[in-house]
Structure formats: structure tokens, C-alpha cells
Amino acid sequence: MGNLLLQMLAGTVTSLKIFALTLLFSLPLGLLVAKGRMSKNPIISNMVNIYIMIMRGTPLILQLLFVYFAPYYIFGASYDRFTAVIVGFVINYAAYFAEIYRGGIQSIPIGQYEASLVLGFSKTHTFTHVVAPQVVKRIIPAMGNEVITLVKDTALAQTIGVAELFRVAQNASARQFSTMPIFIAGVFYFLMNALVSRSFDLLEKKLNYYH
Amino acid sequence: MEIISVANLKKEFDGLGVLKGISFTLNKGEVLSIIGPSGSGKSTLLRCLTQLEPIDGGTIEVCSKTMVRTTEAGKVSYANKETLKEVRLNLGLVFQSFNLFPHMSVLRNITEAQMHVLGRSKEEANQVGRSLLAKMGLEEKEKAYPCQLSGGQQQRVSIARALALNPDVLCFDEPTSALDPELTGEILKVIKDLAKEKMTMIVVTHEMSFARDISDRVIFMDDGLIVEEGTPQQLFNDPTNPRTKRFLNRYEQN
Numbered sequence: 001m002g003n004l005l006l007q008m009l010a011g012t013v014t015s016l017k018i019f020a021l022t023l024l025f026s027l028p029l030g031l032l033v034a035k036g037r038m039s040k041n042p043i044i045s046n047m048v049n050i051y052i053m054i055m056r057g058t059p060l061i062l063q064l065l066f067v068y069f070a071p072y073y074i075f076g077a078s079y080d081r082f083t084a085v086i087v088g089f090v091i092n093y094a095a096y097f098a099e100i101y102r103g104g105i106q107s108i109p110i111g112q113y114e115a116s117l118v119l120g121f122s123k124t125h126t127f128t129h130v131v132a133p134q135v136v137k138r139i140i141p142a143m144g145n146e147v148i149t150l151v152k153d154t155a156l157a158q159t160i161g162v163a164e165l166f167r168v169a170q171n172a173s174a175r176q177f178s179t180m181p182i183f184i185a186g187v188f189y190f191l192m193n194a195l196v197s198r199s200f201d202l203l204e205k206k207l208n209y210y211h
Numbered sequence: 212m213e214i215i216s217v218a219n220l221k222k223e224f225d226g227l228g229v230l231k232g233i234s235f236t237l238n239k240g241e242v243l244s245i246i247g248p249s250g251s252g253k254s255t256l257l258r259c260l261t262q263l264e265p266i267d268g269g270t271i272e273v274c275s276k277t278m279v280r281t282t283e284a285g286k287v288s289y290a291n292k293e294t295l296k297e298v299r300l301n302l303g304l305v306f307q308s309f310n311l312f313p314h315m316s317v318l319r320n321i322t323e324a325q326m327h328v329l330g331r332s333k334e335e336a337n338q339v340g341r342s343l344l345a346k347m348g349l350e351e352k353e354k355a356y357p358c359q360l361s362g363g364q365q366q367r368v369s370i371a372r373a374l375a376l377n378p379d380v381l382c383f384d385e386p387t388s389a390l391d392p393e394l395t396g397e398i399l400k401v402i403k404d405l406a407k408e409k410m411t412m413i414v415v416t417h418e419m420s421f422a423r424d425i426s427d428r429v430i431f432m433d434d435g436l437i438v439e440e441g442t443p444q445q446l447f448n449d450p451t452n453p454r455t456k457r458f459l460n461r462y463e464q465n
């Protein structure tokens with residue numbers, strides 16, 4: 001039993017790594033994608049829109065397979081499975097985050113931009129000091145949803161052979177002819193998401209000083 | 212001394228003329244009110260002056276700088292970036308809907324541009340901010356957030372925010388239209404006090420008696436044109452244009 005828990009903890013560490021690295025790269029990349037989607041240049045905005053449609057319109061599991069196997073079939077090049085998982089997750093989640101950012105940015109009243117312009121703020125200052133702080137407050141509930149989904153989605157990494165928490169639990173179940181490990185994994189996911197939920201609640205409270 | 216000089220200003224929205232050739236000048240220390248029915252182009256005129264709307268023809272000069280002019284071939288040509296930025300700081304604008312920054316404290320609303328745009332130190336900006344808040348009767352509210360203030364208080368903060376940059380001209384775009392009548396008075400009093408201090412102002416307003424009280428000159432606009440212009444006495448007591456008469460009569464009836 002102690003051995004099983006150790007294995008599952010190792011799997012959890014892998015899941016957490018996927019989770020953290022995905023957020024680290026997809027949060028800023030999403031902003032870039034959102035900017036592209038809102039670009040006045042129709043070529044850029046259409047290309048970005050197609051990218052978002054593909055990412056949201058096809059299963060993540062298929063995207064992971066594609067990211068890992070396509071370079072092999074096309075160039076004969078293979079690479080690290082874990083890297084492929086991160087690439088797959090990042091490009092998928094950046095698309096979702098981009099749409100959340102876009103919704104937030106477009107919900108900021110035009111008067112905020114006009115006041116900034118009349119006061120002489122630069123475009124960058126307007127974005128970083130006027131728009132972005134208000135966007136963060138508005139998108140917290142939607143981001144909370146997405147980040148919770150990400151915790152559970154890490155289970156898909158096993159499709160290309162990365163032994164994360166759920167894979168470890170399944171293997172243990174098969175060995176022991178018991179569903180207990182899978183049930184324990186469920187508890188692990190639940191606890192991780194309880195933490196995520198709580199963090200988002202706290203953040204929401206912290207930004208409650210204005211509306 | 213002329214601070215603003217506008218000649219033959221034209222603005223269209225989707226081919227529809229909103230300003231059809233506006234010309235006027237504003238002297239230092241003068242208070243100019245612009246009245247007229249909704250849709251006559253009053254607000255658009257202010258938005259063109261403050262660079263919120265690009266113009267489609269004419270010339271605007273502010274503090275002896277040409278902000279925008281139109282060539283003989285009819286091409287509109289704006290000044291370079293630096294000049295436009297200078298002109299932007301020559302003019303302050305108070306919005307109908309305040310447009311305060313909701314996530315910043317009252318004091319921060321007033322200091323942000325001082326620090327970022329004028330490069331004032333935090334201490335200096337705070338000092339200027341506090342003295343303006345005191346002038347607006349809001350010294351207790353510096354730590355409050357806009358959502359905790361009444362509409363009248365928010366509008367006073369936004370006036371302080373504009374004044375903090377020491378504009379040469381302060382423009383008001385229907386500053387009391389979003390307020391209920393009880394709160395209108397406190398804003399009008401602030402503007403009156405500024406007029407006493409010889410602040411140069413352009414006030415777009417629907418408050419006729421107020422325009423009569425504080426203005427040195429009144430412009431009546433209708434359908435994108437200046438119909439009549441004169442001192443408050445001339446315009447309100449003895450309007451010459453039938454359109455002005457009809458407009459003012461309707462106000463007196465109400």
C-alpha cells in the first residue's frame with residue numbers, strides 16, 4: 001500500500017508538472033492569440049480564428065497524438081514524449097484562454113480608452129494599467145473553469161505514453177485486480193481542484209474592492 | 212489672446228454630415244457655452260477638439276500650434292505625434308459619464324497621469340491631487356474607490372483629474388446630463404468657481420440658466436452648424452435667428 005501511494009505521488013508530480021508548464025506558457029501565449037484574433041488585419045485575424053476553431057473543434061486527445069506523431073511521419077523525426085505533451089496542451093489551452101481574454105478585453109467600456117487617451121497615456125500604459133487590471137477581475141470565473149478542466153485533462157497525457165497520475169492508477173488497478181487505485185486517483189484530482197477553486201475564490205475576493 | 216481657433220471644421224459619420232463647417236475662436240480666460248438640440252453636433256465638436264474623433268475637413272489651432280489643417284486639395288493633415296501630444300495636454304476633457312478608472316482609488320485617479328505623462332514624482336502628484344480634492348470638497352475621499360461615491364462626487368473627481376494636468380482649456384461634455392437634478396447643482400457650482408478663477412472653458416450643456424450665468428459667450432448649434440453666437444444677454448434675451456428663438460421658447464415652456 002505504501003509502495004502504491006509512492007507511485008501515485010510520482011504520477012501526481014508528473015501531472016502537476018504538465019499543469020504548471022501548460023499554464024506558464026499558455027497564459028501569455030493566449031494573450032498573443034487574443035491580440036491576433038482582434039487584429040484589424042483580416043489575414044491575421046482569420047488565420048488566428050482558424051487556429052482557434054481547430055483547437056476548440058477537435059478532441060485534445062487527437063491533438064496530442066498529432067503533435068507527437070506528425071513530425072515522425074512527415075520528417076522521420078521523433079522527440080521527447082513529455083515535450084510533446086506540453087506543446088499539445090499549450091497550443092490547445094492558449095486558444096481557450098485567448099477567447100476568454102478577448103471577451104474580457106472587449107467588455108471594457110470605450111470610455112476607459114477615451115479617458116486614457118485624453119489624459120495622454122501611451123497605448124502600452126493604457127493596456128497595462130487601465131485595461132488589463134479590469135480584464136483580470138472580469139475573467140476570473142471563466143478562467144477558474146478552464147484551469148479546473150486542465151487539472152483533469154492532464155490525464156490525457158497517457159495517450160502518448162507519459163505516465164501521469166491516472167495512468168499509474170490504472171496500471172496499479174490492473175496489477176492488483178482492484179479499482180481502489182483509480183478511486184484514490186479520483187480523490188487526488190478532487191483535492192487538487194479543491195485547491196484551485198479555493199485559490200480562485202481568494203483572488204476573486206481580493207479584487208472585490210471595486211465593481 | 213486666442214487659445215483655440217477653429218475654421219470650417221467638417222465631420223461626417225458614414226457620409227452623413229455631423230459638422231458642416233464650424234468656425235469659432237476662444238480667448239484666454241473666456242467661458243464659452245455651446246447649446247443646441249440633441250444631435251446638433253455639440254459633443255462631436257468637443258470630441259474633434261480633443262482628438263477622440265478624426266476630422267474630415269477644416270483647421271484647428273490650439274495655443275498657436277496647428278493641430279490639424281486641410282490642404283487646398285482637400286486633404287486633412289494632422290500635426291506630428293509630438294505636437295498632437297502637446298495639444299492633447301493643452302486641453303482637458305470632462306466626460307458626461309465621468310469615465311473614472313474603477314480599479315484605482317480616488318487619489319490614484321488624479322495622480323496616475325501626472326506621474327506617467329508629466330513625469331511628476333509620487334510626492335508631488337499626491338500633493339497636487341490632495342489640494343485639488345480639497346478644492347472639490349472631497350479631501351476625505353482620497354482612499355475611496357469611484358463606486359463608493361455618488362455621481363456628483365465622481366464627476367468632481369473627474370474634474371480634479373483633468374485639472375491636475377494644468378490644461379489651458381477645460382472642456383465639459385454635458386457634465387451634468389448623467390446626474391439627477393439634486394446633484395447637478397454641485398457640479399455647476401464647481402464650474403462657476405473655476406470661471407471666477409478665469410479658467411478658460413468650453414461647456415457643452417443643456418442647462419440654459421447655467422449657460423446664461425457663467426458664459427462670456429454662447430454658441431447655439433443646430434444640424435452641424437453654428438446658427439447664432441453672442442453674449443448670453445444677446446442670445447437669450449434677444450435672439451435674432453428664428454431657429455434659436457424656437458429652441459429657447461421650448462426650454463422656457465418646460
